[in-house]
Amino acid sequence: MKKLIATLLLGAAALTSVPASAALRVFACExxxxALAKTLGGDDVGVYVATSALQDVHQIQPKPSLIAQWRQADLAVCTGAELEIGWLPALAEKGNNPKVAPGAPGYFEASRSVQMLEVPTRLDRSDGDVHPQGNPHIQTDPRNIAKVARALTDKLVEVDAAHADGYRARYDAFAKSWATAVQGWETRAAPLRGVAVVSAHKSWAYLYAWLGIREVAALESKPxxxxxxxHLQEVLDTLKTQPAKMVVYAAYQDRRPVEWMTGRAGIASAQLPFSPGGADGTDELTGLFDVTITRLLDALAGKSS
Known part of the structure; x- marks a missing residue:
């Protein structure tokens, strides 16, 4: 009987955890x-990234390659706040992986670890692409990255206790170096405080809140x-009374409205990577913010990117 009970317990453990010798399979939505999962997981994880910085993550198709990766995943790491609402439910249904289904222990939403901005006071389709839980683009503030890193480490330890010491050690190293990096970025970005900008899309609330940048208009009339x-003419008229220094847009967004505005307003543009891989030198998270600050400062000096 004792042998039977032991066998049953081992079988149950195999269904809920990853063998110590195997890499935890992480499906990252963004x-x-x-990048954060690789930093915290090291050799203990294998990471598949479902989207790229050159895609609009609101509009992704659950292709067979994504479905196959979802089926194999031990942990899914997504932004949440309904950023992936247009494709993740269909992917989860077709992938049929109970371990990482939304609400399961193997499903992690980064947005739950931060204070959400721009939470709407009303919901109406006529207002455009409004997210009920707030602006989901939390990754543009590195302080949010630090908060998510702490929570993601706890999740990694929960789902893969065999490698808990490694996850915690890598987190401690990351947290220390990241805090130093944030201080450096804030020092470099000091000239941006109070600067007025135009946004191509409502992507930058967290970046602006961090650096003290003021958004005076958006190229989209509604998100x-x-x-x-x-509407572009209305924005141009607005800039006559509320001058801006630059138009800020993401690497995946259409340049044509940006060029229309910068050409007529006589201001620079700042194409920001938005996510790792959105520009040369941004494959790592530190590079993402290095390039972001550099391009904002370049635009402040009148140099477009």
């Missing part, structure tokens, strides 16, 4: 969480709605 000529 590049930032893939997710391509800018019309009439």
């Amino acid at each position: 590049p930032e969480w893939g 997710g709605i391509p800018p019309s000529g009439a």
